[in-house]
Amino acid sequence: MNFATLPRGFHFDAFRRISPVNEDSLWDIIFARNAHHITVKRRAPALANLQKIFSATFCLANQRGFGAMNLRDLCRESGLSMGGLYGYLQSKDQLSAMIEDVIRYLCEQLPGWFDHVSDTTDQVEAILRAHIYLSEMLHPWFFFVYLEARTVPTAQRKQAIAAELAIESHLARLLGQESRLSNAQDRLLAAHAMALIQDWHLKRWKYRREKISIDAFADSVIALVRARLTGA
Amino acid sequence: MNFATLPRGFHFDAFRRISPVNEDSLWDIIFARNAHHITVKRRAPALANLQKIFSATFCLANQRGFGAMNLRDLCRESGLSMGGLYGYLQSKDQLSAMIEDVIRYLCEQLPGWFDHVSDTTDQVEAILRAHIYLSEMLHPWFFFVYLEARTVPTAQRKQAIAAELAIESHLARLLGQESRLSNAQDRLLAAHAMALIQDWHLKRWKYRREKISIDAFADSVIALVRARLTGA
DNA sequence: AAATAAACCGAGCATTTGCTCGGTTTTTTG
DNA sequence: CAAAAAACCGAGCAAATGCTCGGTTTATTT
Structure with a gap:
């Protein structure tokens, strides 16, 4: 993994260049x-x-x-x-299962890509950015998983739910190290962050129409989360 | 309409008591x-x-x-x-069309319920709270619309998209009156606010499991938006 | 209570849908 | 180039699905 070469506040092009997983691989x-x-x-x-x-x-x-x-x-x-x-x-069902499986697998890997980042707030930022950028490269995959998660067999759906909760807990734990908020508030902030990054693939039509670039979007999400951490 | 009787920062019970639209009506x-x-x-x-x-x-x-x-x-x-x-x-298709129609109708009405609120930031807060609380009362309706919007005929889907953009523009305009952010940042903040409130009905299973009340959720969303408005 | 109207039932029709399998074509091997 | 293996095709089957319609039940009116 060469994620260590990414600078603080990296943007889409930088991520795409070094990411080992993309539309082709x-x-x-x-x-x-x-x-x-x-x-x-x-x-x-x-x-x-x-x-x-x-x-x-x-x-x-x-x-x-x-x-x-x-x-x-x-x-x-x-x-x-x-x-x-x-x-x-x-x-036919296995078709949706295969899609669900590979995306869940990638989302499980993702947080570990940034274990080397020492500053915890920067690590949160890196994870959020990577998630947004990955869902841009694999947009139809993420979109499908989000809207068709219900169609996969129960056992697999439970795995997917567990995966989402794992990322969120990871984020909440990192946030908790730096914030002056309560534990409950940290968890909620992590949940909000998840909702925000998922909005990119859910509403890409909207952002395309308004000519909002993925970097502008990611910067805005980061600014929002940071404001809550440091603000009143 | 008796929304004028609602206090600043009203919570779910207060909203439910005076709302003319609910599970029965x-x-x-x-x-x-x-x-x-x-x-x-x-x-x-x-x-x-x-x-x-x-x-x-x-x-x-x-x-x-x-x-x-x-x-x-x-x-x-x-x-x-x-x-x-x-x-x-x-x-069969008309069944989903009927559901889509009534929810879009309500979402178009909603912002107007709070025209009387003089402070614009408070008005944003009231709209966000009302949206969250309404989607709680009519949870299965909102959930269905969100996940099945694609199944309705094209003409109706365009109406739905226009309705979502209208609410968002309304929010962005209100936010713009009070914020020191750029126009583009106001629009993004409005979009983020939409994503956050929709997260309540999309992931209610998660919040239920973690015993996060709807009031705690709404307060957290408001806090996040306010932090971005007033913060660094 | 009789007459009329409104609402409801569910077997049956035509079509669609997921899936299989015997046969054909394409690719690799020796 | 011949033989073997791998990949691909698509007509056809059984089951499922959206929808209709003649008949029956329930409610309202006079």
């Missing part, structure tokens, strides 16, 4: 994490088709919803046949 | 706004069945998603028959 991770049930074993066609399948899924599901998308639409949009598709998944 | 509004296509004309059974239908819809759709809910499930859960159901709607 993601297919490798997906392929590895689902190797046990993907019957296609050759790497080259697998990566290409995974890209087709998930791109098509986001194109359809992020518009009408996963439940309203059917597999014939998905075949037309992805260019694969019904049989071809089923070389990569065992059921 | 909602059925009247729904019935009135959809009278043209509801074939059941007698008031008493109509209100009772609307309640059954929407309660069942939330029970099913807020768990698995609207697309995954089918009308046979809905009949079983609501106690109505297929034919009976179709006295209240012309298609």
